[in-house]
Amino acid sequence: MTTARRLAAALTAILAAALAGPAPAGAADRVTFGTNWVAQPEHGGFYQAVADGTYARYGLDVTIVPGGPQVNNRMMLSAGRLDFYMGGNLIQAFSALEQDIPTLVVAAMFQKEPQVMLAHPDQGFERFEDLRGATLFLSKQTVASTFQWMKSEWGFRDEQVKPYAFSVAPFLADRRSAQQGYVTSEPFAIEKTGGVRPKVFLLADYGFDTYSTTIETRREIVDRNPDLVRRFVEASIVGWYNYLYGDNARGNAAIKAANPDITDDLIAYSVRAMKEYGIVDSGDALDKGIGAMTQERIASFYGRMVKAGVVRPGLDIRRAYTLQFVNAGVGRELRRP
Secondary structure (H helix, E strand, C coil): CCHHHHHHHHHHHHHHHHHCCCCCCCCCEEEEEECCCCCCHHHHHHHHHHHCCHHHHCCEEEEEECCECCECHHHHHHCCCCCEEEEEEHHHHHHHHHCCCCEEEEEEEECCCCEEEEECCCCCCCCHHHHHHCEEEECHHHHHCHHHHHHHHHCCCHHHEEECCCCCHHHHHCCCEEEEEECCCHHHHHHHHHCCCCEEEEHHHHCCCCCEEEEEEEHHHHHHCHHHHHHHHHHHHHHHHHHHHCCCHHHHHHHHHHCCCCCHHHHHHHHHHHHHCCCCCCCCHHHHCCECCCHHHHHHHHHHHHHCCCCCCCCCHHHHECCCCCCCCCCHHHCCC
16 A cells, blocks of 8 residues: 555544544443432433433443432532532532632533523513512522522512412412522423413523533542543533434433423423523524533623622632533534524
8 A cells, every 4th residue: 555545544544533423442431420409301411411322422321310309419529429510500619619619610501590580471570670569489599699689780679578488379379479480390380280371581681691500520530530521521512412402202211210200291391491592502502512601701690699799709710610621512513493
């Protein structure tokens, strides 16, 4: 074989290897991934990546450890019992930084947090600021975080608040009220239970600009094994594209196996809502791919939380995250209209 032919053959082999996918040779690396709640469609991309073999193709043997009311998977990550954790929003990451907990965010699967305020129709609640005239059913956790932003930027008042016990009954009984929820679930529950299609105010559309459904790990894992982190992040991203735009039957079956209380109707509603409101695939993700994060966006949200008194000023927030595993456009070819 001539030198030119050998070079052509080598280039062809390199190209073929690149197109064949990222699966490394040898035994799969075992990974434990803890979520922050029981299995549900909002976790769909992760379950999809297990069920359709995406993690396996990236050389990973992933076990998902569901969260729940009696499970603290965030603590399990810090204690070294989990390799990765599905965080809520960036407030938790800032809090970890305040407490010098050695974790950091390596990706954000949701460009918009799905938190909403829900109001009764035909009560004059046409704009978000109109809710300043409503009774607000909010949990203690929401009062300590999101509501502080609602006060600092939108002029809401403490006297509006009544306790939210994770039941829609008080909201349905008071037509001049609004309640917290997630766009992927509570509107469905309210319509199914009370026959009311609520007004939906997605807080992300009014300036609550946190990322959500983050992937967190410990700094020592990033330092010691960045390739493992890269593979987990990229496979999770592909899982989310497949869950939203491909055949998600296997992912949904895995969710129902882990949480038998979930229904097909709720799953279908949640997936539609994630698409309609751009929860996963919008903003920077359209160009940089699902999982995208930017320094500017994180700094913006940190500033809002400092102003609201939720986190303290002066933190070096660059220690709370890294961009080295995102923004490369992984999986964008899987997007469908």
